[in-house]
Amino acid sequence: MQAERKSETLTGWLLAAPLTLVLLFFLILPIAMIFVVSFWGATEFSIYPAFQFDNYQFLFSSPVTYQVFAKTFMYAGVTWACTLVIGFAVAHFLAFHVRSLTWQIALFLLCTIPFWTSNIIRMISWIPFLGRNGIANSTLMELGIIREPLEWLLYSDFAVILAFVHLYTLFMVVPIFNTMMRIDRSLIEAARDNGASGFQILTNVIIPLTKPGIMIGSIFVVTLVMGDFVTVRIMSGSQSANVGRLISNDIGLLQYPSAAATAMVLLATVLIMIAIMLRFVNIRKEL
Amino acid sequence: MRTEKDLELVALTKRYGDSLAVDSINHVFPAGGYVCLLGPSGCGKSSTLRMIAGHESVTEGSIVLEGAEIAHLPPARRGTAMMFQSYALFPHLSVEENVAFSLKMKGVDKATRLGRARELLELVDMTKFAGRLPAQLSGGQQQRVALARALITKPRVLLLDEPLSALDPFLRVRMRAELKKLQRELGILFIHVTHGQDEALALADQVVLMNVGRIEQAGTARDVFDAPRTEFVARFMGGHNIVGRPGERYAVRSDRVRLDRSAASGLRARVSGIEYQGASVHVALACPGEGELTAVLPDRDFFAAPLDPEAAVGVTWDPADQHRLGA
Numbered sequence: 001m002q003a004e005r006k007s008e009t010l011t012g013w014l015l016a017a018p019l020t021l022v023l024l025f026f027l028i029l030p031i032a033m034i035f036v037v038s039f040w041g042a043t044e045f046s047i048y049p050a051f052q053f054d055n056y057q058f059l060f061s062s063p064v065t066y067q068v069f070a071k072t073f074m075y076a077g078v079t080w081a082c083t084l085v086i087g088f089a090v091a092h093f094l095a096f097h098v099r100s101l102t103w104q105i106a107l108f109l110l111c112t113i114p115f116w117t118s119n120i121i122r123m124i125s126w127i128p129f130l131g132r133n134g135i136a137n138s139t140l141m142e143l144g145i146i147r148e149p150l151e152w153l154l155y156s157d158f159a160v161i162l163a164f165v166h167l168y169t170l171f172m173v174v175p176i177f178n179t180m181m182r183i184d185r186s187l188i189e190a191a192r193d194n195g196a197s198g199f200q201i202l203t204n205v206i207i208p209l210t211k212p213g214i215m216i217g218s219i220f221v222v223t224l225v226m227g228d229f230v231t232v233r234i235m236s237g238s239q240s241a242n243v244g245r246l247i248s249n250d251i252g253l254l255q256y257p258s259a260a261a262t263a264m265v266l267l268a269t270v271l272i273m274i275a276i277m278l279r280f281v282n283i284r285k286e287l
Numbered sequence: 288m289r290t291e292k293d294l295e296l297v298a299l300t301k302r303y304g305d306s307l308a309v310d311s312i313n314h315v316f317p318a319g320g321y322v323c324l325l326g327p328s329g330c331g332k333s334s335t336l337r338m339i340a341g342h343e344s345v346t347e348g349s350i351v352l353e354g355a356e357i358a359h360l361p362p363a364r365r366g367t368a369m370m371f372q373s374y375a376l377f378p379h380l381s382v383e384e385n386v387a388f389s390l391k392m393k394g395v396d397k398a399t400r401l402g403r404a405r406e407l408l409e410l411v412d413m414t415k416f417a418g419r420l421p422a423q424l425s426g427g428q429q430q431r432v433a434l435a436r437a438l439i440t441k442p443r444v445l446l447l448d449e450p451l452s453a454l455d456p457f458l459r460v461r462m463r464a465e466l467k468k469l470q471r472e473l474g475i476l477f478i479h480v481t482h483g484q485d486e487a488l489a490l491a492d493q494v495v496l497m498n499v500g501r502i503e504q505a506g507t508a509r510d511v512f513d514a515p516r517t518e519f520v521a522r523f524m525g526g527h528n529i530v531g532r533p534g535e536r537y538a539v540r541s542d543r544v545r546l547d548r549s550a551a552s553g554l555r556a557r558v559s560g561i562e563y564q565g566a567s568v569h570v571a572l573a574c575p576g577e578g579e580l581t582a583v584l585p586d587r588d589f590f591a592a593p594l595d596p597e598a599a600v601g602v603t604w605d606p607a608d609q610h611r612l613g614a
Contacts, residue, residue: 190436
């Protein structure tokens, strides 16, 4: 009996070990390394181990940091709002208006088609569309809506957010759709039986019950946008910067300690944002 | 018996594509009655109920409540309220908010609607659970909340879709009694869909037995059980023996069958099984020419002169107890 219990304990540990090791080596250890390096010092040509707060001090005293963080929040906020509206609408359509499962699956797969190519390709494909002499401008000019090509279509915040929305809306659709599919259809009938109009059903039944999915989607989108740097670089034509680009620039200049400090601040910011979001909605039952 | 307050179905039909779910039924539900729509699954009873509620479109025919055609009205404006099979309580709202939901939809202010909800919760004896979420309630408690939510709209007809099927047998009997009591107190028409004939017999003033989209027989619970009109009714209600030749068949209640232990009179039969049921004893009989018959004997009669398996007996009944069956 004793031996059996002992072997059960051992089995338990052994079963948990692989995941623990993976997380330890590929998550905890790298973050710990970044944390340690963020206190190191650097000259133009070398970095040296130290324990100093110079990197953080510089980061928090530079107005650039605040501008860049503000920009990053702006990207995250606007992208979040756009993906939420589009994602909710698409998920609602798939879950409540498409009746047959076959069509649901077919349309759902249709949504994933953009993901069959890489991120960068999808972004770059916007360039001929949005460019000065691109399809959008020439069509608008032919239709006589504008006379001069619109300059803000490409290499602008508009382009950055457009690309973000394009890239990440699916991350909103999937969890919201998943939650909506679990809503008992008789609840909607019950609401109608109680005199709720279509809009009242949406605000009183569907949205409250879809909150966990909305929250999971929001976490995906916010973390992805907060951590991005490629989209911002390509779509803004290097004219805009977010925190990701700040880090990537530092790395390009071999300023690893400074990059590490910025990364730590970004990580803390994102964690705080997620913590706040989780306070509003309990997503546990979705997992 | 007809009053102006009746609910009447006129040639009510429901088609799903090519299949006919409800085949042009006509029926008058008396105001203030307890009516059970009874039948096997797929007989059209739920479709009928959902058409009355307005959750299913009517293919043809009309639904008339208190002299007004309601088939084209939205559910909430028909004067009906529905209690769903799984209760369909809103999981994110507390008990009192669930009950007050329809008032909230009408834009009644919070204090008034919660006050009304309290009154209804009092009616179903759930006041002390007002602040709980549905998931924190037992099945029977959820059902009471669902009842309160349906009744807050002051419906003239309450539609119950298999309301007891989600409960365990013990609770089912208790909630059954509560439903009946509530109906008597409120004096409104209850239409209760069920596939359990015992539930229908226990509750209904009127039983409407349906089969393949048609009403097979409608009448008081006693009429339907005592004098089944067709073989289907006799078999569905149970407790009947069906005897006779094709084209001329009769139903005889099992408890009206008498056994002649000397085997001198009646149909000759052999005892093929004996089941003790407490108050009664079910004797299965193999009868050449008639197949399996059942005799239900009071336990006292049986044990006064117990039968052995394989014993030969004569099966008799009073001719007044046999009912001719239609096709």
